Amino acid sequence: MTIQLAGGKAIKESKGDRLFLGIVYTILILVVLAVLYPLVYILSSSISSPAAVTSGKVWLWPVDISFEGFRVLFSRQEIMTGYLNSIMYTAAGTLISVTLTVMIAYPLSRRSLFGRNVFMMIITFTMIFSGGLIPTYMVVKDLHLIDTRWALLIPNAIWVWQVIIARSFFQSSIPGELLEASEIDGCSDIRFIRSVVLPLSKPIVAVLVLMYAVGQWNAYFDALIYLRSADLFPLQLVLRSIIIQNNSSGGTMDAMAMVQKQQLAELLKYALIVVATLPVLVIYPFVQRYFVQGMLVGSVKG
Amino acid sequence: MYLFKRPWYPLCSSKKENAVISLRIHADGIGGIIILNKQAAIPMKRESNARKVSYWQIAGKSMKRHWQLYLLVIPPLLFFLIFKYYPMLNAVLAFKDYNVIKGIWGSPWVGFKHFELFFENPLFWTLLKNTLLLSGYLILAGFPIPIILALMINELRGNRFKKFVQMVTFAPYFISTVVMVSIVMLFLSPRLGFANVVLNYFGLESVNFLGDPGMFRSIYVWSDIWQTAGYSAVIYLAALAGIDPTLYEAAKVDGASRFQKIWHVDLPGIVPTIVIILILNVGNVMAIGFEKVYLLQNPLNQVNSEIIATYVYRIGLLNANYSFATAVGLFNSVINLILLLTVNGLAKRLTNNSIW
Numbered sequence: 323m324t325i326q327l328a329g330g331k332a333i334k335e336s337k338g339d340r341l342f343l344g345i346v347y348t349i350l351i352l353v354v355l356a357v358l359y360p361l362v363y364i365l366s367s368s369i370s371s372p373a374a375v376t377s378g379k380v381w382l383w384p385v386d387i388s389f390e391g392f393r394v395l396f397s398r399q400e401i402m403t404g405y406l407n408s409i410m411y412t413a414a415g416t417l418i419s420v421t422l423t424v425m426i427a428y429p430l431s432r433r434s435l436f437g438r439n440v441f442m443m444i445i446t447f448t449m450i451f452s453g454g455l456i457p458t459y460m461v462v463k464d465l466h467l468i469d470t471r472w473a474l475l476i477p478n479a480i481w482v483w484q485v486i487i488a489r490s491f492f493q494s495s496i497p498g499e500l501l502e503a504s505e506i507d508g509c510s511d512i513r514f515i516r517s518v519v520l521p522l523s524k525p526i527v528a529v530l531v532l533m534y535a536v537g538q539w540n541a542y543f544d545a546l547i548y549l550r551s552a553d554l555f556p557l558q559l560v561l562r563s564i565i566i567q568n569n570s571s572g573g574t575m576d577a578m579a580m581v582q583k584q585q586l587a588e589l590l591k592y593a594l595i596v597v598a599t600l601p602v603l604v605i606y607p608f609v610q611r612y613f614v615q616g617m618l619v620g621s622v623k624g
Numbered sequence: 625m626y627l628f629k630r631p632w633y634p635l636c637s638s639k640k641e642n643a644v645i646s647l648r649i650h651a652d653g654i655g656g657i658i659i660l661n662k663q664a665a666i667p668m669k670r671e672s673n674a675r676k677v678s679y680w681q682i683a684g685k686s687m688k689r690h691w692q693l694y695l696l697v698i699p700p701l702l703f704f705l706i707f708k709y710y711p712m713l714n715a716v717l718a719f720k721d722y723n724v725i726k727g728i729w730g731s732p733w734v735g736f737k738h739f740e741l742f743f744e745n746p747l748f749w750t751l752l753k754n755t756l757l758l759s760g761y762l763i764l765a766g767f768p769i770p771i772i773l774a775l776m777i778n779e780l781r782g783n784r785f786k787k788f789v790q791m792v793t794f795a796p797y798f799i800s801t802v803v804m805v806s807i808v809m810l811f812l813s814p815r816l817g818f819a820n821v822v823l824n825y826f827g828l829e830s831v832n833f834l835g836d837p838g839m840f841r842s843i844y845v846w847s848d849i850w851q852t853a854g855y856s857a858v859i860y861l862a863a864l865a866g867i868d869p870t871l872y873e874a875a876k877v878d879g880a881s882r883f884q885k886i887w888h889v890d891l892p893g894i895v896p897t898i899v900i901i902l903i904l905n906v907g908n909v910m911a912i913g914f915e916k917v918y919l920l921q922n923p924l925n926q927v928n929s930e931i932i933a934t935y936v937y938r939i940g941l942l943n944a945n946y947s948f949a950t951a952v953g954l955f956n957s958v959i960n961l962i963l964l965l966t967v968n969g970l971a972k973r974l975t976n977n978s979i980w
Contacts (some may be wrong), residue, residue, distance in 0.1 A: 336881060338881055338882075338883075339881055339882045342881070342882045342883055342925075343779065343882065345867070346776045346779050346780070347780075349776060350776055350777065350780070350789050353773070353789070353793060354788070354789055354792045354793070356850070357792050357793055357795065357796060357850065357854070358792055360798075360807055360811065360850075361795070363818065364807065364810070366632060376816060378816055378821050415752040422699060422703060423700070425696045425697065425699060425700050426696075426697055426700035426701070428693075428696070429693040429694070429696050429697045430697075432690070432908070434684060434686055434689070434690055434693075434694055435686065435690065436679075436683040436686040436687065436693075437683070437696075441697065441701070442705060444709075445700075445704055448704060448708040448709075448728040450961060450964060451712070451957060451961050452708065452711065452712070452957060453710075453711030453712040453713070453714055453715045453954075453957075453959055454710075454711065454715060454936070454950060454953030454954055454956070455933075455936050455937060455940060455941070455949070455953055456714075456936070456940040456941070456946050456950045457711035457713075457714030457715045457716065457717060457950060457951045457953075458707065458714075459714070459940075459941065460711070460713060460714050460717070460728065460946070461706065461707060461710050461711050462707075465706075471952060476703075476707070478707075479703060480700060480703055480704070485700075492959060510692055511690055511692040511693050511696075512692045514698075515696075536798055539800070540798075540800030540801070540802075540803075541800075541802070542801065542802050542913050543914070547937075547941055558800055558802045558803075559728050559802075561802050561803065561806065562919065563800050565802075565810075566802070566806060566807065566809060566919055574769045581850075588816070591806065591810060592810070594806075595803050595806055595807065595810075598800065598802075598803055599799055599800070599803050600797075602798045602800075603795065603798065604797070606795060606798055610791060610794065
């Protein structure tokens with residue numbers, strides 16, 4: 323075994339170490355396959371022919387490529403409504419959430435804010451204790467938000483965790499000298515936020531936007547308890563009723579048409595999963611980049 | 625704690641040389657990010673006057689000068705008061721008989737009637753058992769796997785492959801609960817599901833996985849691991865990256881094998897993080913997510929899949945039995961809070977690591 327001390331770079335590995343590393347690589351390759359396989363399978367199924375999907379011919383790659391599932395999907399009114407609703411909820415919800423989060427996180431990062439520790443305690447306590455489902459529902463009901471779009475945008479607008487990370491970013495990344503300088507120049511706090519803090523905070527705003535957007539896009543629980551009218555439903559709720567509750571509108575028809583319809587219904591499920599997940603997985607590489615940035619928040623410019 | 629997926633907390637603080645490194649971790653749910661926050665431990669300059677003045681004078685001065693900051697804080701604070709604290713007041717519903725006309729505050733007090741009803745209900749033990757078994761299983765199986773995954777990823781030297789593995793294992797985290805359950809159902813479907821196609825291929829009988837109460841917990845737990853192991857591993861990877869490099873050099877000089885290095889340097893280095901995550905997991909056994917259980921539930925597996933959270937939803941919102949459901953929910957929240965405090969206290973005493 324040769325050891326190079328100074329560089330610490332080259333070190334001859336023993337047989338046991340190489341075997342160990344071989345095992346690690348093998349396991350990780352298997353893990354990657356186990357994670358990827360269901361995703362690829364669903365994508366392949368969604369662009370295969372209905373008959374191939376229902377007869378179990380699809381193993382990995384698409385069989386008899388057809389976009390029948392997507393054609394049916396986009397022709398169904400409730401799915402399109404759900405899609406548009408989800409886009410709307412995601413856009414509006416993210417805007418509201420990010421604005422509110424910055425509004426609380428920045429002042430809480432300022433040492434001159436009197437009682438900021440008390441505020442912080444008030445906020446973090448809500449993470450470990452809550453009134454529960456029914457009492458919260460009653461508040462939303464008393465505010466007449468039930469069955470309105472606001473019910474999905476307001477009651478869960480601020481996530482405490484996001485406040486914590488935004489606050490610690492502001493604390494560590496906005497140099498105190500800038501604040502002092504602008505105070506000497508007679509700059510108001512609002513103006514300081516607008517022209518100094520926000521331009522310097524693009525990474526954290528990106529993190530907040532992405533996290534809230536993904537959360538809002540994926541959410542179904544609030545819609546389940548607060549919404550009644552189908553025309554307000556987000557995509558996730560439509561998905562639930564079609565895939566999980568298996569509600570495909572039936573009717574009397576001959577056997578042949580019945581089989582075709584069943585095949586199509588099966589195909590539709592795969593297409594739906596793809597359509598509902600794609601927006602998130604498409605932005606995922608970017609999310610991951612910002613994740614890393616989020617992780618390093620504060621550590622670079624300590 | 626039904627409305628939160630799972631709570632998340634600021635995490636461990638450890639003193640290291642001159643810097644305070646605080647690692648904050650989001651236990652589970654949406655939007656978790658880890659922050660390695662190194663702040664120089666220099667005492668901060670106070671913006672207020674150095675003269676000795678009373679708190680209220682400082683407060684008044686600060687408000688006068690920074691009124692805009694206080695104005696900004698008002699809407700978000702109102703949000704917390706209305707949607708987080710007012711429901712806590714509303715929880716008195718548990719001690720009343722709710723009457724729609726009289727409202728929450730006008731309804732008559734009934735003391736612990738609803739709690740007694742719940743404890744006497746034969747369902748009580750089933751619900752408690754299901755909740756604890758499901759989250760206990762989740763911790764036993766789901767807790768060590770991300771640690772092992774992180775230790776393995778940490779061993780990879782090729783940067784490309786390392787990044788690739790991380791990216792792939794992380795991806796399922798972004799799949800919504802509805803889609804996740806849909807995938808599970810499609811794969812386990814009795815007729816055409818992938819799992820049964822494989823079973824048939826080997827000449828075995830088809831199994832109705834979701835209709836079998838005995839399978840429910842395994843389906844829940846292993847699909848959860850599939851979805852979140854990569855995400856949870858990131859937390860440990862961040863902790864591994866923070867281990868003092870001189871320790872590795874020392875291990876090299878001593879001729880430690882890769883496995884010895886993992887056992888004697890990597891693992892001890894991430895013990896604080898492991899303890900914190902364990903506290904969070906154990907502290908949340910009662911708060912196991914409603915969303916996925918509810919979607920995976922069907923009349924056939926309900927014997928094992930009805931947990932306290934789904935019961936509250938069924939009784940409270942579907943049957944409009946508000947008071948009783950509030951009592952059940954409150955019981956759950958309180959037990960959870962007590963558990964969290966206990967585990968945290970234990971960890972503090974035993975390992976000196978705690979979440980606050």
